[in-house]
Amino acid sequence: MTASVTSFDVARLAQVSQSAVxxxxxxxxxxxxITRRKVLDAARKLGYRPNAHARxxxxxxxxxxxxxxxxxxxxxxxxxxxQLAERLQRDGYHVLLFVNRNADADADDLVGEILQxxxxxxxxxxxxxxxxxxxxxxxxxxxxxxFNRVMAEAGTRAAHTVSSVRSDNVGGGRAVAxxxxxxxxRRIAFIAxxxxxxxxxxxxxxxxxxxxxxDLRIFxxxxxxxxxxxxxxxxxxxxxxxxxxxxxxxxASDHMAFAVMDTLRFELGLRVPDDVSVVGFDDVPQAQWHSxxxxxxxxxxxxxxxxTVSLLQNYLxxxxxxxxxxxxxxxxxxxxxxxxxxxxxxxxGGGDARL
Amino acid sequence: MTASVTSFDVARLAQVSQSAVxxxxxxxxxxxxITRRKVLDAARKLGYRPNAHARxxxxxxxxxxxxxxxxxxxxxxxxxxxQLAERLQRDGYHVLLFVNRNADADADDLVGEILQxxxxxxxxxxxxxxxxxxxxxxxxxxxxxxFNRVMAEAGTRAAHTVSSVRSDNVGGGRAVAxxxxxxxxRRIAFIAxxxxxxxxxxxxxxxxxxxxxxDLRIFxxxxxxxxxxxxxxxxxxxxxxxxxxxxxxxxASDHMAFAVMDTLRFELGLRVPDDVSVVGFDDVPQAQWHSxxxxxxxxxxxxxxxxTVSLLQNYLxxxxxxxxxxxxxxxxxxxxxxxxxxxxxxxxGGGDARL
DNA sequence: CTGAAAGCGCTTACAG
DNA sequence: CTGAAAGCGCTTACAG
Numbered sequence: 176m177t178a179s180v181t182s183f184d185v186a187r188l189a190q191v192s193q194s195a196v197x198x199x200x201x202x203x204x205x206x207x208x209i210t211r212r213k214v215l216d217a218a219r220k221l222g223y224r225p226n227a228h229a230r231x232x233x234x235x236x237x238x239x240x241x242x243x244x245x246x247x248x249x250x251x252x253x254x255x256x257x258q259l260a261e262r263l264q265r266d267g268y269h270v271l272l273f274v275n276r277n278a279d280a281d282a283d284d285l286v287g288e289i290l291q292x293x294x295x296x297x298x299x300x301x302x303x304x305x306x307x308x309x310x311x312x313x314x315x316x317x318x319x320x321x322f323n324r325v326m327a328e329a330g331t332r333a334a335h336t337v338s339s340v341r342s343d344n345v346g347g348g349r350a351v352a353x354x355x356x357x358x359x360x361r362r363i364a365f366i367a368x369x370x371x372x373x374x375x376x377x378x379x380x381x382x383x384x385x386x387x388x389x390d391l392r393i394f395x396x397x398x399x400x401x402x403x404x405x406x407x408x409x410x411x412x413x414x415x416x417x418x419x420x421x422x423x424x425x426x427a428s429d430h431m432a433f434a435v436m437d438t439l440r441f442e443l444g445l446r447v448p449d450d451v452s453v454v455g456f457d458d459v460p461q462a463q464w465h466s467x468x469x470x471x472x473x474x475x476x477x478x479x480x481x482x483t484v485s486l487l488q489n490y491l492x493x494x495x496x497x498x499x500x501x502x503x504x505x506x507x508x509x510x511x512x513x514x515x516x517x518x519x520x521x522x523x524g525g526g527d528a529r530l
Numbered sequence: 531m532t533a534s535v536t537s538f539d540v541a542r543l544a545q546v547s548q549s550a551v552x553x554x555x556x557x558x559x560x561x562x563x564i565t566r567r568k569v570l571d572a573a574r575k576l577g578y579r580p581n582a583h584a585r586x587x588x589x590x591x592x593x594x595x596x597x598x599x600x601x602x603x604x605x606x607x608x609x610x611x612x613q614l615a616e617r618l619q620r621d622g623y624h625v626l627l628f629v630n631r632n633a634d635a636d637a638d639d640l641v642g643e644i645l646q647x648x649x650x651x652x653x654x655x656x657x658x659x660x661x662x663x664x665x666x667x668x669x670x671x672x673x674x675x676x677f678n679r680v681m682a683e684a685g686t687r688a689a690h691t692v693s694s695v696r697s698d699n700v701g702g703g704r705a706v707a708x709x710x711x712x713x714x715x716r717r718i719a720f721i722a723x724x725x726x727x728x729x730x731x732x733x734x735x736x737x738x739x740x741x742x743x744x745d746l747r748i749f750x751x752x753x754x755x756x757x758x759x760x761x762x763x764x765x766x767x768x769x770x771x772x773x774x775x776x777x778x779x780x781x782a783s784d785h786m787a788f789a790v791m792d793t794l795r796f797e798l799g800l801r802v803p804d805d806v807s808v809v810g811f812d813d814v815p816q817a818q819w820h821s822x823x824x825x826x827x828x829x830x831x832x833x834x835x836x837x838t839v840s841l842l843q844n845y846l847x848x849x850x851x852x853x854x855x856x857x858x859x860x861x862x863x864x865x866x867x868x869x870x871x872x873x874x875x876x877x878x879g880g881g882d883a884r885l
Numbered sequence: 886c887t888g889a890a891a892g893c894g895c896t897t898a899c900a901g
Numbered sequence: 902c903t904g905a906a907a908g909c910g911c912t913t914a915c916a917g
Contacts, residue, residue, distance in 0.1 A: 179590075179648070179670055181910055192888045197912060204912090207886055222666045227646040228583035228592065229911035232893040235534075237583065239626070244612075248815060253608040257599075260629040269643070270627040271594070274615040288624070291582040293534070311577045315534055403815075437820035460603060460758075465792035466821040536894055547904045552896060559896090562902055584895035587909040887917085894909105901903085 180221045189217035200225050231293065240487065241289035243273045245301035246401065249430040250459040251474065252300060255322065258480045259298065266488070268295070275301055283308050290315065296487040298322050309337050318490035320483050323474070325373045325501060338490075338499040340482045342506040344377035344456075345384075347472035348425075350508045351454050352385025354470075355423045358516025360452060362394040364421035366409050366435060368401040368428055375401075375427050378456060382425055395421055399431040406431035410438040414445070422451060423514065429455035429462050429471055436467055436513065452514035468512040478504045535576045544572035555580050586648065595842065596644035598628045600656035601756065604785040605814040606829065607655060610677065613835045614653065621843070623650070630656055638663050645670065651842040653677050664692050673845035673854075675838050678829070680728045680856060693845075693854040695837045697861040699732035699811075700739075702827035703780075705863045706809050707740025709825075710778045713871025715807060717749040719776035721764050721790060723756040723783055730756075730782050733811060737780055750776055754786040761786035765793040769800070777806060778869065784810035784817050784826055791822055791868065807869035823867040833859045 182196040189196065191210055198204035199214035206214075217223075231237040240263055246252050260270045271292055273285045286308050289297060297312065300322040304312075309326075312319050313336035321339040355363050365382060368375040386392055395418075397409030406426065414420055426432040432455030439445045439453070447453050455462060458473035482502045489497045537551040544551065546565055553559035554569035561569075572578075586592040595618055601607050615625045626647055628640045641663050644652060652667065655677040659667075664681075667674050668691035676694040710718050720737060723730040741747055750773075752764030761781065769775055781787040787810030794800045794808070802808050810817060813828035837857045844852045 179910095183910085193910095194888055194890095194912085195886090197910095198887090201912075205886060210886080222669065224642065224646045225912095226587070226648060226910050228586045228648060229893085229909075231583045232581070232587065232895085232910085233912045235893085242627075247608040247612045248605070250603070250605070250608075253602040253605075256627075257602045257629050257631075260627050261631065264629065264643075269647070272597075272611075272615050272625040272627050274612050274619065276612075276616065287579065288619075291579045292624070293581060293583060314577065433819065433821075441820040461816075464788065465796040466788075534894095538894085548894095549896085549904055549906095550902090552894095553903090556896075560902060565902080580896095581894050584893075584909085587894085587911085588896045590909085888915105890915085891913090893911085896909090897907090899904105899906085901905105 179226075180223045182223070182225070184221055185214060185217045185223045188221065189213040197225070235293075236491075237293050237295055238268050239271050239292055239294045240268050241273060241286075241292065241294040241297045242270050243275065243285050243289075243297070243299045243301050245275050247274070248403070249401065249428065249457075250461060251323075251429070251457045251476070254460070255300065255476050255480060258476055259483065262480055262484050266484075286312070290317070295491055296320070298483060298487075299324070304337060312336065316496060318487055318496070320486050322479070322483055323374060327371075327373065336499055338486045338501065340479050340486065340502045340504065341374070341377075342472075342474040342479065342504050344374055345381035347456060347506050347508070348378040348381025348383075349385035349388075350381075351425050351456075351472060352382045352391075353389065354508060354510075354516060355425065355452060355454065355514065356386065356389035356391055358423075358452065358514065360423035360515070361391070362419065362421045362423070363391065364395040364397070364413050364424045365393050366406060366413070366424060366426045366431060367396065367398045368431065370398060370400075372401070378427050399426070399428075399434070401428055401431060403430060403434045406434035407438045410435045411442070414439070414443055420451070423454070424451060425454050427456055429457040429459045429469060431455070432469055432471070432513075433461065433467055436469070447513055448515045452516075454514050458509055462509075462511070470511045470514040471509055473506045473509050475504055475506055534581075535578045537578070537580070539576055540569060540572045540578045543576065544568040552580070590648075591846075592648050592650055593623050594626050594647055594649045595623050596628060596641075596647065596649040596652045597625050598630065598640050598644075598652070598654045598656050600630050602629070603758070604756065604783060604812075605816060606678075606784070606812045606831070609814070610655065610831050610835060613831055614838065617835055617839050621839075641667070645672070650846055651675070653838060653842075654679070659692060667691065671851060673842055673851070675841050677834070677838055678729060682726075682728065691854055693841045693856065695834050695841065695857045695859065696729070696732075697827075697829040697834065697859050699729055700736035702811060702861050702863070703733040703736025703738075704740035704743075705736075706780050706811075706827060707737045707746075708744065709863060709865075709871060710780065710807060710809065710869065711741060711744035711746055713778075713807065713869065715778035715870070716746070717774065717776045717778070718746065719750040719752070719768050719779045720748050721761060721768070721779060721781045721786060722751065722753045723786065725753060725755075727756070733782050754781070754783075754789070756783055756786060758785060758789045761789040762793050765790045766797070769794070769798050775806070778809070779806060780809050782811055784812040784814045784824060786810070787824055787826070787868075788816065788822060791824070802868055803870045807871075809869050813864055817864075817866070825866045825869040826864055828861045828864050830859055830861055 186193040198206040199211040297319045319337045325339045399406030455471035462469040541548040553561040554566040652674045674692045680694040754761030810826035817824040
């Protein structure tokens, strides 16, 4: 093992002080152009790069953002992950990843691990945060952003130190209700995601409100827990023989909606949308696929990531740090062919319509 | 901003030396149970956790693995990412993520950034590595594992310092050829992924060899570059009016195979598998979905991740470090309903068959 | 602009 | 088992 090369090695080769080496790698530091050139030359020869850990020890900035994820099988999250990582890389930050399979469990443990790395910020796209950990982050001046969720305990102290970014779930749910009601549906079912998740709670609330505004209510309800297989089961129950069948289903996520459509078509022999309309939520890339052409509420990932990064950076830039914020990004209902009243099917596909 | 709490703060509160605090957090260090308890108590009260950066400066181990990814829209990679992160977390390692959208470009830049963090290992699941960077990693004793790819320049020095893990792409390609030929197909097309990628090269080679063994050759060929939209285009060209149509298509990835099936069915009005058989590669979760029921070659993610982590850990454990290895994990052809000669369709779905 | 020196928060010989 | 001290590789006042 060749020992790793340090700024002293570079200094020796470049015939300058170690401080000069450091300055040459610090944007804005005062070094003459000639010194910097000597240093950079020597550094290149030796393959030197400043040690990020040593640097972070002094600057108190690790340029690392901790990200907690689960639900990677739902394509909304890989897409968000990719955009977040790219966006942060452009600003010289990097993502330290933490995965937990059982959604809301263990979030505290993971954040504990994250804290060891003295990350500059934390993005939680799985689970939410306990109040005690939220306070620890606040004490350590580490901004926390909940991505696609909000804190359950709205009034608590924790809620004042933790930001959140989400799309307008309530508005989206309401728009779906109006769309289905106005499309002539009368037996409108709902398949929930994780019943405790804020996304599901808000979507369902908006949906109920929207139906009420049309003098309707949920005709039947199942729970899919944001899982493909569970959504299949829920569909079978909702459409069990002997029961009066729903004429439309609002599903709390696209990922589950695909399961619903497959079950309707291939197990139950029903046509979508002729027999049953299906509407999802997220607008993942697969929603456009011709096998599904899913009418759904788009969660605009770009703006959501942009808001997340702004929140993080405002906090890091400002002194005293800017307060927590709850950002809601509007989303559109995207009309495709999985629900009656949507866009008219065209031969070639293409044209999504927005409401 | 509350200053972050250090081992000295804990030492003061616990009435012990700073060394004792450090030892209490070091597994196997010699501390009396009573001292450790005092320390842990004080640490909990203060919310203390050892600073990972300071620790890594001394131990020369960051417990961070750098991971370079692109192609996140292909569900094979999110699944692999999730398993890798979970597996490493169990051993106290964490994943620092680097995303590059334009596949093979900029891999060197990214690895340069990674090196600053003095990661304990690098997994490349996108792009491959230049020889110069490979040498830098070797000099710094950082093991590199190519995931789902191999180095192009087999004979070079770099190839001796960089390990790889992949499934048996050649064998998989050959199995598909035999399966399609034996199923009575005679006009068998191929849609390539990224033509320079080792995965594509190997799958195509095995496929050609397998066809040759049945006195056949590729009937028509398109390039999808592992991209959904490009695979659509390739399909349109392969099945353009006026040409004699393929009776089977082997597609270099599942992700593209979905595009192929959709195009065949909904644009060209062909039945799968009655008019055209389609076979993919990867066995991503969606391949099981009832809309596709894709016959495909499974890349076994579990064993591939296991091999990746073993390679990393063997290298880190051994002194002198264990040499680079190229691991090939076998994969099975999974028979579903997208190709003739496969499993017979069952009413309820379920039963995948293996060849 | 430049160098010598202090110090970030730890681990680990070293001596007791 | 325990503590004092050195040192990991940096950045940044400080003095010139």
